[in-house]
Amino acid sequence: MRNCALLYWPIPVSSPSRSVTLLVWLYFRCLPLLAAATIVFSVLSASVVQSAQEMNEQVSAQGQGAGHLLLHSAGSTPIAALATETRVHFDISGLVAVVELEQTFINTSTQWAEGVYGFPLPGTAAVRYMEMTVGDRRVIGKVRERQEARKRYEKAKQAGKKASLVEQQRPNLFTSRIANIAPGERVTVKLEYVQSVDYRAGEFSLRFPMTLTPRYIPGEPVSIDAEMAQTQQIDPVQGWGLPTDQVVDANRITPYVAPHRDPGESPLNPAVITASLDMGLPLAEVSSLYHEVRLQRDEQRYSVELVGGVTEMDRDFVLHWRPVVGGQPKVALFTEEVDDQHYGLLMVLPPIRSETRVKMPREVIFVVDTSGSMGGVAIDQAKLSVSKALQRLGRDDYFNIIEFNSTHRKLYQRPMRATRHYVQRAQEFVRQLQASGGTEMMPALLDALHSPAVESSDNPAVAEHLRQIIFITDGAVGNESALYNEIAARLGDSRLFTVGIGSAPNSWFMRKAADIGRGTHTHIGATDEVGQKMDHLLSQLQQPAMIDIAVSWQDSVESWPEFVPDLYAQEPVILALRFGDAPPVGELEVTGTRAGQSWKQVVSLPDSNAPAAEPNPIAGHSGVASLWARRKIEGLLDQKVLGADPDQIKAQVLDVALTHQLLSPYTSFVAIEEIVVRPDGSGLHRSAVPNSAPHGQAAQVFAYPRTATTGPARLYLGLLLLFVVLMARVMRQEGRDA
């Protein structure tokens, strides 16, 4: 129709007779022609679309009939040639848990197989022992430098020897490889790790992740130079990710997650979980948050096992216990002597003062992850969490909400006062959040950390306020370190509180980000936990933190973490210590400041002969030395975030890891049986062992790409225009002739 407008335009002409001729020509010749052409054009394209839809119905009917059958026809090879079975046993004594983890790989195919299994562990786990068992043969693994271990493993694999390699990809993500499993054979890899028990709000807990939410890999894929090609080949059996400029090891941190299974099906990755629990204290309650367990009690010792014996590894296992009222320990020291060195794990709980409240007005920024991995129950939990927190805002508080997936968007341009009007609008905003797209966490986080000062025109007192960021996410990203760097660099006076959502969150990210952000971390794994957990978090937010915590040491004592993080209500100081070659004696002083008031506690260290008066610090605790070494490695790696020289850090970490025989980013466990078992000539089939799909997570989907060019349309339009001009010429010629 634009063409017609063009034709009308030259109407104000000088000669009236000419303009009449033109109009006549326009109305009787050109317009009908254009109209006819348009009609022909639209009819043509419409008929194409219509026939397309008819065809579509036909083809999809076909597809659902014959095609579907073909998908499952004989001859297709099964995806997973390796089945797994997992056994976990927790031996918990005081604040120290020693965990035995057995992964059994069963080759169900008729070929020799290499299995690759990427699996999660707690982010604080000190993995200190590995052995490989085949039938009644046992090979004990040794800690080697990462490259060296890899080389030995590959060599043994090529030679046809049975071998196993365990590498750390992230503090909470590891890869097991088992080479040369005979058809029908079972090979077991046993790991032992130590971790400290979580103690908060008078309750103890232990978390064991069993599967993972696939991490989102931000950034543009990078070119792989020769060095990278050698050290981290893109291995499709290990992971689905390709390296990007932000996550260079993407291939190693993206293990496969299996499709969802029907509830009736037998578990894909069955696990047997048992625990024995001895706190040396009378307990009021022992429970498991997401699994049904059976308890047996013998004095103060509890044994825990799963009801039904086995569970699918589709969510975190969390054991939770609580001492009787008034029985909460305030101070505890666990010690161990290894190679003439004395190690300790110290816990001091500052007194609770619930009456002190934050007087300053607050600015609370909610950052909500609405990426695709949050789809399912997680997004509901996240929405409910924000909704609960909004209800708890005071009228003097300011707030804003940022949601992020592939992009991020803010509810308000700047933080608004939590009046009923603004809170109601926010509730509506939250109700409409939906989970889809990527996890571009960095821009959202930067936006939250960058604080445009609250408009102080309506309230000058607001200039000084507490800035708290509540970050609600499953943490399923691959660029954790870059995020830590930014948090450390831009935190300023803000405080970052993380809330881990879903059945298999990246707990290490939650904890570390909160540590660096000088806040706390909270886990929400089920919708019915939201109320209680958010109440607890919000009460933490309303009370002043204990800062400047220091412990008086003799010079010989090496304590990790180096700087005690800020403490919120009902959180203890937990330090890993090395006392040197003499056992600890005397007293030490713990000091801190809360809301301007200083606090001091004197802890008398136990004489090695006589136990102290406080709830008994249990001596001779196996695992304390490993915990100290693990804390030191973590502390050293944290210095990298703050800009220390990576090579120097690597050397120091290597030293600790090799001395204490621990898994680390730079050291791996490798076990090789010195017998050639795979006959020459029989190939080795490589197989990924997928993790179970996280409980309650919606299927991962993405949109179909756009797969047509504008070429045909342009061609048609071009030809049509030429046709119109040609017709016009012809008509005019006829008009003249007549």
Add this chain to the structure above:
Amino acid sequence: MPSLPKVENWRDVLALCLVLLGLQQIGSAGLIKAKAAVAPLLIDRAWARSLESSERPIKPWPWADTWPVGKLQVPSVAINLPVLYGDSGNVLAFGPGYSPRSSLPGGVGLTVISGHRDTHFAPLADVAVDEMVRLEGFDGAQRLFRVSNIRVVNAHSEQINIGDADSGLLLVTCYPFDALSANGPLRYVVFAEPLMSESNLSQVRESYPF
């Protein structure tokens, strides 16, 4: 008095404009075809070079924002094209593209490769169930697939489900093949199941000479 051009001239100017516009449209359509036809030649060279050296990726031309990650062959319809990284419009203009959010071939789950229905993937219209697809690259290995399912889906109501899908190769193009609109909702989706492991490939190659 400013002399206005005569009406005949106006007609001529208009006609000329329309002719130019028409030629421009035809030309741009030709350019799209030409890009699609020429780019794979350059990309093929880059792919050959990246197979020789261990260095990857090698860009087909210096300012390219994509690079070859493999090679796709469907012998029955004479598709023999390098596969590029990415599935955005500016990648697909030069060749079929691998969706980075899908699995790597040989792993667990779907590998998604999309192409334009009017250029590279136009021959997909003639692919039939049970025909062979061969994919080379990504990790240097060669893999065979067999077409087991062909469907037309509505991209507005359905998305690619990488989590709950069987492992295999998904070739995606627009549908219908002769439609004019470039933004239609329909997709022609060819699913090929993994046929053989690498170790058996040599035997298969004898029976299916590529």
